[in-house]
Amino acid sequence: MTTVSPPSRITTLVEKLSLRDQVAPDEIEALKDVLDPPREIRSGADIVKEHSHPLHSTLLISGFSARYSSLADGARQITELNVPGDFIDLHSLLMKQMDHGVVALTDCVVASAPHAKLIHLTERHPHLTRLLWLDTIIDAAIHRQWLVAMGRRSGLGHLAHLVCELFTRLSAVGLNDGQTFHMPLTQTVLSDALGLSTVHVNRLIAELRREGLVRWTNPQIEILDWPRLAQIAEFDPTYLRLHSQPV
């Protein structure tokens, strides 16, 4: 079992940004200053509603959330999963109206960053602004990879890619325990994220298990054979931009 001590408000965010470029002490202070006190969101509740006009962006401190769009028949497509350290709607600062919603997939702790304070931050900290800009660019890169997977990968390759992505993103912020990570997502959530039926997802999980690629004991996933899993997924982590290079 992984025991994760209660994270401070910005630990995971700073950890993630630091992988991409150095974050100066005054920039860390600026991030702290921009955030309101943490608040809890219950599993299943919307963190940001579709079509709303948020006046703040939200940082995910702990838990999992998902960006989604709803269809008229009640179906839902998840377009990105968020892990701790993600600014889940940083783009609402400029987009103003939400074109999608963000729902808590587990109990979450979040902190709001009022848009007025974020605007102030961008005026005083151009380098930090570029780092946050990069974070929204990576969101778009994740969407592109999901689009490729949705349109062109096999079902097994698609699920394998999602597992590789989550393991890589969680490991980047130290939320892995060796080759094991915590992913408390139901088959319904996976099915909405992959755009596949729950029955199919069920079969694909069984296939990953049978091939000896993962030990999947919800909510834990242990990667047993990373090279083969990454090969099936054709996983290339370039899009997550986890190398350090000045921005």
Added chain:
Amino acid sequence: MPHFYFHTENGDCIRDDQGEDLPDVEAAREEAVTVLGEILRYRGAAFWETASFSVIVTDADGRTVVSVTARASDAAPEGWTLQETGE
């Protein structure tokens, strides 16, 4: 809403232990075909290993409600002949 389970069988039976709530048997029929089509989309050449794939729908009591099967064969379906096209 009634609860239906969608088991899949191609020599290797994957039980559906979660199932889903659907309004009626008609919706279960629709879902069974959707699931079969979705899985077959990715089977490709592997489909010929067992040459058959079924989705079996059971209700909350474990009774079979409907099933749908896709089959591959080197022969045409029984009784099938190529019709002349013509006016």
